[in-house]
Amino acid sequence: MEPEPVEKTLHAAMQLILDFLQENQNSTLRIVDFLPPQQLAEQFDLTIQQQGLANHQALIPLLHAYLQHSVKTGHPQFCNQLFAGFNFPAFLGEVFTALTNTSMYTYEVAPLATLMERFLIEKMGKLAGFTNHDGIFSSGGSNSNLIAMLCARQQRFPHIKQLGNSNAPPLVCLVSDQAHYSFQRGAMVLGMGLDNLVKVASDPQGRMQPAALEAAILHAKAAGKQPFMVAATAGTTVLGAFDPLPQLHAIARQHGLWFHVDGAFGASVLLSQRWRHHLDGCHLADSLTWDAHKMMNIPLISSVILVREPGLLREACGSEGGHYLFHEHDYDVDQFELGRKSLACGRRVDAMKLWLAWRYYGDLGYAARIDHLFELTAYAKDCILAHPKLTLMVEPQSVTLCFRYQPDKTVDLDAFTVRLRDRLVRSGDSLVNYSLLQQGVAIRMVFVNGDMQTSDFDHFLERLLIHAQALEAEL
Amino acid sequence: MEPEPVEKTLHAAMQLILDFLQENQNSTLRIVDFLPPQQLAEQFDLTIQQQGLANHQALIPLLHAYLQHSVKTGHPQFCNQLFAGFNFPAFLGEVFTALTNTSMYTYEVAPLATLMERFLIEKMGKLAGFTNHDGIFSSGGSNSNLIAMLCARQQRFPHIKQLGNSNAPPLVCLVSDQAHYSFQRGAMVLGMGLDNLVKVASDPQGRMQPAALEAAILHAKAAGKQPFMVAATAGTTVLGAFDPLPQLHAIARQHGLWFHVDGAFGASVLLSQRWRHHLDGCHLADSLTWDAHKMMNIPLISSVILVREPGLLREACGSEGGHYLFHEHDYDVDQFELGRKSLACGRRVDAMKLWLAWRYYGDLGYAARIDHLFELTAYAKDCILAHPKLTLMVEPQSVTLCFRYQPDKTVDLDAFTVRLRDRLVRSGDSLVNYSLLQQGVAIRMVFVNGDMQTSDFDHFLERLLIHAQALEAEL
Numbered sequence: 001m002e003p004e005p006v007e008k009t010l011h012a013a014m015q016l017i018l019d020f021l022q023e024n025q026n027s028t029l030r031i032v033d034f035l036p037p038q039q040l041a042e043q044f045d046l047t048i049q050q051q052g053l054a055n056h057q058a059l060i061p062l063l064h065a066y067l068q069h070s071v072k073t074g075h076p077q078f079c080n081q082l083f084a085g086f087n088f089p090a091f092l093g094e095v096f097t098a099l100t101n102t103s104m105y106t107y108e109v110a111p112l113a114t115l116m117e118r119f120l121i122e123k124m125g126k127l128a129g130f131t132n133h134d135g136i137f138s139s140g141g142s143n144s145n146l147i148a149m150l151c152a153r154q155q156r157f158p159h160i161k162q163l164g165n166s167n168a169p170p171l172v173c174l175v176s177d178q179a180h181y182s183f184q185r186g187a188m189v190l191g192m193g194l195d196n197l198v199k200v201a202s203d204p205q206g207r208m209q210p211a212a213l214e215a216a217i218l219h220a221k222a223a224g225k226q227p228f229m230v231a232a233t234a235g236t237t238v239l240g241a242f243d244p245l246p247q248l249h250a251i252a253r254q255h256g257l258w259f260h261v262d263g264a265f266g267a268s269v270l271l272s273q274r275w276r277h278h279l280d281g282c283h284l285a286d287s288l289t290w291d292a293h294k295m296m297n298i299p300l301i302s303s304v305i306l307v308r309e310p311g312l313l314r315e316a317c318g319s320e321g322g323h324y325l326f327h328e329h330d331y332d333v334d335q336f337e338l339g340r341k342s343l344a345c346g347r348r349v350d351a352m353k354l355w356l357a358w359r360y361y362g363d364l365g366y367a368a369r370i371d372h373l374f375e376l377t378a379y380a381k382d383c384i385l386a387h388p389k390l391t392l393m394v395e396p397q398s399v400t401l402c403f404r405y406q407p408d409k410t411v412d413l414d415a416f417t418v419r420l421r422d423r424l425v426r427s428g429d430s431l432v433n434y435s436l437l438q439q440g441v442a443i444r445m446v447f448v449n450g451d452m453q454t455s456d457f458d459h460f461l462e463r464l465l466i467h468a469q470a471l472e473a474e475l
Numbered sequence: 476m477e478p479e480p481v482e483k484t485l486h487a488a489m490q491l492i493l494d495f496l497q498e499n500q501n502s503t504l505r506i507v508d509f510l511p512p513q514q515l516a517e518q519f520d521l522t523i524q525q526q527g528l529a530n531h532q533a534l535i536p537l538l539h540a541y542l543q544h545s546v547k548t549g550h551p552q553f554c555n556q557l558f559a560g561f562n563f564p565a566f567l568g569e570v571f572t573a574l575t576n577t578s579m580y581t582y583e584v585a586p587l588a589t590l591m592e593r594f595l596i597e598k599m600g601k602l603a604g605f606t607n608h609d610g611i612f613s614s615g616g617s618n619s620n621l622i623a624m625l626c627a628r629q630q631r632f633p634h635i636k637q638l639g640n641s642n643a644p645p646l647v648c649l650v651s652d653q654a655h656y657s658f659q660r661g662a663m664v665l666g667m668g669l670d671n672l673v674k675v676a677s678d679p680q681g682r683m684q685p686a687a688l689e690a691a692i693l694h695a696k697a698a699g700k701q702p703f704m705v706a707a708t709a710g711t712t713v714l715g716a717f718d719p720l721p722q723l724h725a726i727a728r729q730h731g732l733w734f735h736v737d738g739a740f741g742a743s744v745l746l747s748q749r750w751r752h753h754l755d756g757c758h759l760a761d762s763l764t765w766d767a768h769k770m771m772n773i774p775l776i777s778s779v780i781l782v783r784e785p786g787l788l789r790e791a792c793g794s795e796g797g798h799y800l801f802h803e804h805d806y807d808v809d810q811f812e813l814g815r816k817s818l819a820c821g822r823r824v825d826a827m828k829l830w831l832a833w834r835y836y837g838d839l840g841y842a843a844r845i846d847h848l849f850e851l852t853a854y855a856k857d858c859i860l861a862h863p864k865l866t867l868m869v870e871p872q873s874v875t876l877c878f879r880y881q882p883d884k885t886v887d888l889d890a891f892t893v894r895l896r897d898r899l900v901r902s903g904d905s906l907v908n909y910s911l912l913q914q915g916v917a918i919r920m921v922f923v924n925g926d927m928q929t930s931d932f933d934h935f936l937e938r939l940l941i942h943a944q945a946l947e948a949e950l
Binding site: 062323425 | 484485486492493495513516519546547549555556557569571578583584586594618621636637644655666667671805807818819821822823833893
């Protein structure tokens, strides 16, 4: 690798990055040039030849094309997912993570990253109200929830690790009907079976109903099953709702069940003095999922599973093996060899980018961000309420807004909403999602981009109304 | 985010990158300034304050410090892990992946990355001899092996997905005693139990013995258990051995068992016409794990699980749920909505960096790399054999070398070897690992850095002998 061509190529790549970042901030530029798969495959040559490219500079047009065909998730009109926005310090963290390219199993190969991960686990746990807890960065929120289920099983039925589930009563985990689908996948993976993931009814705001939880536990017991875990949600995927943690915790405890809080989306609200009351009671949890790649705006993935009982993570996830990797040292290996308590062997450094961004913004910077997101949602809600043809579907619980447009003519409102959203996306004006609520199909906007301003929402609404009126005219 | 300070900071970061890359190539520079955790924590201020930093430029000293305290995994003396070396095109791929920051669940938010992932799955499967297969990028080799176990269970016992394991006979998976420890974790996670992961004896070269496999299957059946899967290894972690795939496959088939090949380390050998015979028979596998972040030198993580039966991955990993995410489209969603067959919800783009690097090097570039690694190992082996005080522990099977130094005095050779390795690491001269073989503790070197030259090995040996003689003098 000769230094000079590398320098030239890096320079050209830097220019692409700067241009992309600038375009990314402009609400009036298209968020994506949508092409269906067939057409995109025709426009972009995917082939890999026997012969490679002659020089590093030849990478630049490929990178340029990649940017052109990418969705601008940092664009102020990207409100489609639980992540959005661009975080420059965290981006630099990612770049240097890739540059140093190491693996989070032993202190020996990842010394500083190990200290950073431990520091963040401690800090995030303290924010949740834990003390002397443990935790690990996982491969995503689904994986964090799976690890929580595994820890719960390990604490209640430690023999399963060695002997397996067979010839034991079915284990039952209880979640709300608004819980993330990762619990279903967890129930499948762990060999519990989908039938043994019990979905408890939520109220119209999307919060798990304590009385329904109690009834579901009793029902499972009466059926000869073995409830072992309640998983509450702090920030549901569709409505951004927060389950009533203290009440749910009391019921779980009364029945001797593990109490998990899936805060993949909502745990970051702990950063705001003003809004952290949404998570009241989370200090009582046995485990907490917290994705920093959502409201904290870290590039994917940066997900943490916190466990209140130290040592349990190691018991639940660790096994014999890896004698070629894990050695005795003159430092405390249980503390610093994170691979001993992970389900992964080779594991990417996901802590460094979070550490760097958090250091950059400080606690107050993140608090201001969360407050801003709530304010933005409130502003958007008022705009919806003020417009005669827009209907607010559910009172927003946090930073998620569900609404729809009501044409004058009688139409299939669900189909109309889907078509309207499709126009927004394919025009490149905006990327928001739609979802099926009890009340029907709604457009769901998520306010997670801290750089978004009220004027960006005004722009969104203007475009939405134009598309809606055009659609209505076609009826 | 003002453009000007961002540009300045990016520029300064680029200079750090260039300096790091240059240092990285020099065998005579220290590979790490090893500090134990306590001391490192004293030297690097980990704290995060309420107030953030004033400007982006303040990130540069932090990034600089991160590099200083990192292990140089791209350094020619890093032969410690199954990954090593630096890949400039793949690094750029990582940078642009982070820049565009999207998630691999729907085509809508990751159009080109979805096409790239599908293209690579097809290409890698064809290299393995599959046709019309399926596959997905997972969060690592351990996760790929877990998904293979899940697919095996799904195909043999589809009712478990819904009903769970309970009240079923224990499922048994068979691996060699050299298999990666991820199978143990898989057995725990899936609720099979560690006792039901059966370890079959390997021969002195580390290859699973077919007769022992047959006996182990019969033994498990006689005990009333239900064998369902054989997992062979193509490239074992310690010895780099390749299990005899055709023989093992025949036994698995005869008993109606799923046949998985864990090629996390070794599948990349398929790229070399000269050495691909090591994987003869892998086209017969039901599933294959292939980590591109090992011999293909992609930054962590880039791991693929290939499954020969189309549709099974979706059945094994998919569930209901995600109505807010997965929609109907006018393109084939089963093909392009990769999240429907993943255990993850939000999933990082790990395909783009591989695609870019592969396009850059071409098939022939990668073939030359693999051939070079084998030649380097052969050269190193000859050096070991030629030295009177060095003992080759096992004939190298591929790109892994296990040996030790024999002092003249009678000593505890295992302890001596560990101490010698410790000196190499703490001096910053080299990072290699040690492992316990049947024959005793050996220094294990892995030749996976394609930029490494025979002169780098000469340098390594020179340093090793100096440390060994010093240690011997102290006896």
